[in-house]
Amino acid sequence: MSEARAPIVVMKFGGTSVGDVSRIQHVAEIVSHYRKDNPGIGVVVVLSAMAGETNRLVALAKSCVEIPNSRELDVLLASGEQVTVALLAMRLNELGISSKSLLAPQARINTDSRHNNAQIENIDCTTLLEIISQGGVPVVAGFQGTTESGDLTTLGRGGSDITAVALAAALRAQTCFIYTDVPGVFSADPRLCQDARLLAKVSHEEMLEMASLGAKVLHARSVYFAMRYEVPLVVLSTFAGACEAGVNGTWIVNEEELMEKAVVTGVTHRADEAQITVERMPSGIQSISKLFEHLAKRDVFIDMIAQQAVGESMVNVSITVPDEYVRVAVETIKEVMAEVGAAGVAVDRDIAKVSVVGIGMQYYTGVASRVFSVLSKENIAVQMVNTSEIKMSVLVPRKYCELAVRVLHDEFIGAPRAA
Amino acid sequence: MSEARAPIVVMKFGGTSVGDVSRIQHVAEIVSHYRKDNPGIGVVVVLSAMAGETNRLVALAKSCVEIPNSRELDVLLASGEQVTVALLAMRLNELGISSKSLLAPQARINTDSRHNNAQIENIDCTTLLEIISQGGVPVVAGFQGTTESGDLTTLGRGGSDITAVALAAALRAQTCFIYTDVPGVFSADPRLCQDARLLAKVSHEEMLEMASLGAKVLHARSVYFAMRYEVPLVVLSTFAGACEAGVNGTWIVNEEELMEKAVVTGVTHRADEAQITVERMPSGIQSISKLFEHLAKRDVFIDMIAQQAVGESMVNVSITVPDEYVRVAVETIKEVMAEVGAAGVAVDRDIAKVSVVGIGMQYYTGVASRVFSVLSKENIAVQMVNTSEIKMSVLVPRKYCELAVRVLHDEFIGAPRAA
Numbered sequence: 001m002s003e004a005r006a007p008i009v010v011m012k013f014g015g016t017s018v019g020d021v022s023r024i025q026h027v028a029e030i031v032s033h034y035r036k037d038n039p040g041i042g043v044v045v046v047l048s049a050m051a052g053e054t055n056r057l058v059a060l061a062k063s064c065v066e067i068p069n070s071r072e073l074d075v076l077l078a079s080g081e082q083v084t085v086a087l088l089a090m091r092l093n094e095l096g097i098s099s100k101s102l103l104a105p106q107a108r109i110n111t112d113s114r115h116n117n118a119q120i121e122n123i124d125c126t127t128l129l130e131i132i133s134q135g136g137v138p139v140v141a142g143f144q145g146t147t148e149s150g151d152l153t154t155l156g157r158g159g160s161d162i163t164a165v166a167l168a169a170a171l172r173a174q175t176c177f178i179y180t181d182v183p184g185v186f187s188a189d190p191r192l193c194q195d196a197r198l199l200a201k202v203s204h205e206e207m208l209e210m211a212s213l214g215a216k217v218l219h220a221r222s223v224y225f226a227m228r229y230e231v232p233l234v235v236l237s238t239f240a241g242a243c244e245a246g247v248n249g250t251w252i253v254n255e256e257e258l259m260e261k262a263v264v265t266g267v268t269h270r271a272d273e274a275q276i277t278v279e280r281m282p283s284g285i286q287s288i289s290k291l292f293e294h295l296a297k298r299d300v301f302i303d304m305i306a307q308q309a310v311g312e313s314m315v316n317v318s319i320t321v322p323d324e325y326v327r328v329a330v331e332t333i334k335e336v337m338a339e340v341g342a343a344g345v346a347v348d349r350d351i352a353k354v355s356v357v358g359i360g361m362q363y364y365t366g367v368a369s370r371v372f373s374v375l376s377k378e379n380i381a382v383q384m385v386n387t388s389e390i391k392m393s394v395l396v397p398r399k400y401c402e403l404a405v406r407v408l409h410d411e412f413i414g415a416p417r418a419a
Numbered sequence: 420m421s422e423a424r425a426p427i428v429v430m431k432f433g434g435t436s437v438g439d440v441s442r443i444q445h446v447a448e449i450v451s452h453y454r455k456d457n458p459g460i461g462v463v464v465v466l467s468a469m470a471g472e473t474n475r476l477v478a479l480a481k482s483c484v485e486i487p488n489s490r491e492l493d494v495l496l497a498s499g500e501q502v503t504v505a506l507l508a509m510r511l512n513e514l515g516i517s518s519k520s521l522l523a524p525q526a527r528i529n530t531d532s533r534h535n536n537a538q539i540e541n542i543d544c545t546t547l548l549e550i551i552s553q554g555g556v557p558v559v560a561g562f563q564g565t566t567e568s569g570d571l572t573t574l575g576r577g578g579s580d581i582t583a584v585a586l587a588a589a590l591r592a593q594t595c596f597i598y599t600d601v602p603g604v605f606s607a608d609p610r611l612c613q614d615a616r617l618l619a620k621v622s623h624e625e626m627l628e629m630a631s632l633g634a635k636v637l638h639a640r641s642v643y644f645a646m647r648y649e650v651p652l653v654v655l656s657t658f659a660g661a662c663e664a665g666v667n668g669t670w671i672v673n674e675e676e677l678m679e680k681a682v683v684t685g686v687t688h689r690a691d692e693a694q695i696t697v698e699r700m701p702s703g704i705q706s707i708s709k710l711f712e713h714l715a716k717r718d719v720f721i722d723m724i725a726q727q728a729v730g731e732s733m734v735n736v737s738i739t740v741p742d743e744y745v746r747v748a749v750e751t752i753k754e755v756m757a758e759v760g761a762a763g764v765a766v767d768r769d770i771a772k773v774s775v776v777g778i779g780m781q782y783y784t785g786v787a788s789r790v791f792s793v794l795s796k797e798n799i800a801v802q803m804v805n806t807s808e809i810k811m812s813v814l815v816p817r818k819y820c821e822l823a824v825r826v827l828h829d830e831f832i833g834a835p836r837a838a
Binding site for chain 1: 440443444476479480482483484485486487488490491492494495497498501502504505506508509510512513519520522524525569570571
């Protein structure tokens with residue numbers, strides 16, 4: 001794979017890593033060390049806005065107007081990254097490293113015109129390569145793009161990671177380093193599970209599932225991008241000293257590069273969804289399909305779905321939706337209750353989704369039975385189940401979330417091996 | 420003059436006028452009212468950053484590096500106007516006025532590449548005119564420009580006013596309204612002189628002198644620009660309600676448009692200079708020219724110059740320089756003291772420059788004698804004098820600054836006429 005790659009790396013630093021001036025100075029040190037240790041390698045830096053800045057700007061817009069114009073919101077938000085890239089480029093120049101900040105129109109990150117959630121269409125690397133070939137370090141504003149007509153756009157959640165991965169793909173970079181405030185990807189949330197271990201390697205597919213299922217270190221969109229364009233990705237900590245690839249952090253690689261395909265690589269959880277149950281509706285496919293039609297019309301994002309027979313011809317239909325969709329989902333259901341013949345609607349917010357993820361699951365059977373057995377030993381009721389080739393998710397009462405993570409981690413992963 | 424002008428006005432709002440969200444909302448009201456009252460007139464808005472923001476960003480840069488890279492400082496500073504233009508465009512859209520923010524590269528404000536102090540070379544109005552012709556309001560980020568290679572620049576002090584005047588010139592706009600936090604140009608600083616009156620009309624030449632001599636309402640550079648390109652300029656208050664041209668504010672016009680050419684239009688003062696005296700140097704032109712040569716080499720800005728004989732062949736040479744140049748001026752003089760044969764150097768910071776300005780001065784004699792007579796009546800010593808066709812400046816001890824302004828205002832302008 002690496003035969004056609006250019007001697008270039010992309011280093012992306014998130015909002016916490018550039019959260020204040022002293023941290024920006026620290027980032028400059030990391031870049032400087034990397035350059036000294038890797039004299040032949042060009043470096044492209046991608047930055048987020050300072051932690052909290054994007055939220056501050058959104059709040060500012062909302063204090064000015066009820067619904068911010070989406071084009072103008074992007075102009076406003078793009079100012080956040082403009083500040084950090086300028087400061088880092090100043091600092092690098094002070095350290096004797098020739099550096100230039102590049103905003104999206106300068107880095108020519110071309111997107112469609114879906115403001116606030118734009119998709120990158122292509123990147124013209126001419127300016128970037130020019131700076132690199134002169135020994136300089138381009139510092140690119142993450143999260144932003146530019147349309148054909150020259151309007152600024154932003155890429156939505158996880159946008160700076162996407163900028164980094166897309167640049168790495170366009171440049172055919174050797175590696176894309178995602179510097180963040182944690183040491184890498186863990187087999188479970190270390191705050192919940194003492195035995196959680198830092199994973200050295202994870203496949204793209206696993207990471208994609210883990211990101212969707214609650215591992216917050218990378219956004220699913222950027223993992224998808226990395227997978228699609230075969231970008232070698234490393235997640236590592238800004239605060240652990242200069243980057244030493246392969247020593248720190250978690251590599252996200254193609255499945256073929258994983259020597260050992262663990263049945264379960266990680267246990268994730270998320271507690272930001274609610275379960276909505278539509279009670280006692282006719283079990284025929286017509287009413288149920290009508291229900292989902294109405295929910296789709298209102299753009300309700302539905303995660304899990306289950307139905308349970310009630311008597312002979314009735315069912316309870318349960319769905320889970322992210323917290324922010326609960327209000328509109330319940331409203332919609334109440335409006336169409338008569339039409340679909342349902343008797344009531346109930347909302348349960350005290351739930352959590354716990355998932356086991358592993359590329360090896362597709363080669364081994366018996367994972368489901370082990371999951372149920374472990375949870376039943378602890379008397380943890382499973383309210384819903386969802387599976388794919390490489391993951392199994394269970395919905396449990398929220399109070400059991402931590403316990404479920406721990407016993408599943410114990411069962412499938414266990415305590416860290418001695419170093 | 421107005422025969423070839425387009426039905427367009429430029430409205431520029433300064434930092435105080437967009438200092439917070441409620442003020443930005445107020446600016447939107449002003450624009451909205453103007454549009455209702457003048458349906459056939461296109462409006463282009465130019466904004467500064469929020470008051471204090473540019474200083475905050477400079478401080479941020481200086482906390483990160485010792486000497487900020489000038490290219491990157493411009494990228495950083497340009498983010499300030501980006502915030503205000505986005506917010507105002509949002510608000511205008513909310514009020515039902517189609518509006519688009521334009522950053523310098525979008526408004527195509529092309530400058531040379533002197534970062535932090537760039538000069539506008541030309542403006543390509545295509546995009547602006549396109550928005551206007553569709554009934555929209557372009558909201559342009561002031562203070563910033565773009566180079567041929569796509570780098571951001573800033574225009575230095577008074578930059579947003581310059582953007583506004585330059586746009587008005589390029590668009591051949593009917594009027595350029597400079598909205599600020601004072602009602603217009605006064606015949607003296609109202610805080611010092613109770614009788615100071617709001618001037619309805621001032622000539623470009625007078626305004627140019629008054630701006631240089633301490634009237635802070637407009638920067639001299641933008642007045643010069645307005646004069647050169649014959650842009651009709653109005654200075655008025657953001658806080659006095661919607662703009663009613665001709666009623667509020669001060670018009671800055673060509674000399675020919677002034678019906679009544681007052682001998683003295685205004686009395687200005689500034690207390691941000693120091694007097695430096697090079698003591699007892701040979702009176703020959705050679706040493707003196709050498710002294711100024713050295714000062715010029717160090718880019719010391721010199722305002723007033725005077726020499727006073729000491730004995731037969733010696734002189735004291737006094738200059739005034741803005742406060743920020745005092746240190747380098749004194750250093751330079753000390754270094755070359757032996758070479759130019761001077762005996763010492765003294766600095767006097769307790770001085771103020773008081774000036775009378777009036778386009779009529781070129782037609783009347785006797786102004787100087789009236790100035791001296793008035794000041795001597797109050798026992799105010801005049802340390803230096805400087806004159807031009809339309810102004811006379813005197814250097815006085817700082818403690819007499821206020822008194823000098825008042826008695827000169829009394830003498831030449833007097834109490835406001837009854838309305």
